[in-house]
Amino acid sequence: MVGLFLSNPIQMPTALITGASKGIGRAIAEEFARRGINLLLTARDETLLQQGTDELISKYGIRVAFLALDLTSTDAATQLASWATRQAPDLNILVNNAGYGLSGNFEKYSALQHEEMMQVNMNVPLELCLLLLPHLRRQEKGYILNISSSAAYQAVPGLTVYAASKSFMLSFSRGLRYELRKTNISVTAVCPGATDTDFPKRAQVGAKAQKAADKFNMKPEEVAKQAVEAMFAEKAEYVTGVVNKLGAFLAWLFPKSMAEKAAAGIYEL
Numbered sequence: 622m623v624g625l626f627l628s629n630p631i632q633m634p635t636a637l638i639t640g641a642s643k644g645i646g647r648a649i650a651e652e653f654a655r656r657g658i659n660l661l662l663t664a665r666d667e668t669l670l671q672q673g674t675d676e677l678i679s680k681y682g683i684r685v686a687f688l689a690l691d692l693t694s695t696d697a698a699t700q701l702a703s704w705a706t707r708q709a710p711d712l713n714i715l716v717n718n719a720g721y722g723l724s725g726n727f728e729k730y731s732a733l734q735h736e737e738m739m740q741v742n743m744n745v746p747l748e749l750c751l752l753l754l755p756h757l758r759r760q761e762k763g764y765i766l767n768i769s770s771s772a773a774y775q776a777v778p779g780l781t782v783y784a785a786s787k788s789f790m791l792s793f794s795r796g797l798r799y800e801l802r803k804t805n806i807s808v809t810a811v812c813p814g815a816t817d818t819d820f821p822k823r824a825q826v827g828a829k830a831q832k833a834a835d836k837f838n839m840k841p842e843e844v845a846k847q848a849v850e851a852m853f854a855e856k857a858e859y860v861t862g863v864v865n866k867l868g869a870f871l872a873w874l875f876p877k878s879m880a881e882k883a884a885a886g887i888y889e890l
């Protein structure tokens with residue numbers, strides 16, 4: 622674990638972004654930076670985090686610190702929350718973005734592999750909310766932005782546990798949002814569809830799924846722009862892109878078995 626520690630704490634507004642080394646998380650960092658919001662970035666890849674930090678500081682003149690951390694490690698959420706609140710006592714935005722998928726049959730993976738993914742996709746976001754809510758409550762305005770997925774709207778054979786983890790994130794966000802409705806904190810769940818990042822590579826999706834994604838891929842910059850706008854507009858739930866909005870509607874409209882069969886075809890099951 623390596624971090625860049627600042628001698629003076631960052632003043633608000635400040636956003637903590639998980640999975641900020643690349644992809645959607647890196648693009649969300651840029652969206653905040655252009656609004657003058659200071660940043661705390663985390664992911665595993667220290668080199669990418671250092672590069673991103675240097676670029677954002679030189680381009681926007683904001684304050685940025687990073688912590689290289691594997692979210693599957695013991696007490697990762699506690700370490701991250703305590704680092705973040707030391708760096709920025711007035712931290713007011715939490716973005717739970719880090720996540721990944723594992724494609725193929727459920728039985729292809731060990732319990733540990735499934736559990737590690739669930740740790741990154743669900744447990745750490747849940748723990749970070751719990752640990753950081755007291756800090757967010759003390760701010761004039763607090764935001765939680767949870768990155769779910771269009772996979773939250775249906776079972777996805779071939780990405781079964783991933784889709785279930787994203788359904789969890791959507792339902793968790795909506796429930797928490799309601800509980801916090803009389804507070805200063807707004808919770809938003811954003812559901813991107815296929816986005817041009819390293820996600821398919823890490824999930825090891827097959828050629829057919831990659832081809833389908835390539836047809837509809839959005840750029841991470843566009844997803845990040847829509848996500849950050851939805852967060853500041855205090856939306857409960859937001860699906861990025863027209864095609865993905867239509868997909869979520871069709872998944873609701875048609876029998877579940879049809880949507881599941883279509884997804885299974887893409888994942889070649």
Ligand code: NAP
Pocket residue numbers: 639640641642643644645646663664665666667669690691692693718719720721722741768769770771812813814815816817818819820821823
């Ligand atoms: P990505 O380019 O692979 O980025 C994933 C981020 O999560 C990286 O910064 C990665 O950093 C971090 N991460 C992964 N495992 C981690 C771990 N064990 N500990 C700490 N950080 C970890 O993929 P992306 O598409 O931007 O994904 C961002 C979010 O969008 C995810 O929650 C994903 O489920 C969601 N999403 C993506 C798509 C899509 O099609 N791309 C669609 C819907 C939803 P390191 O590798 O440096 O650790």
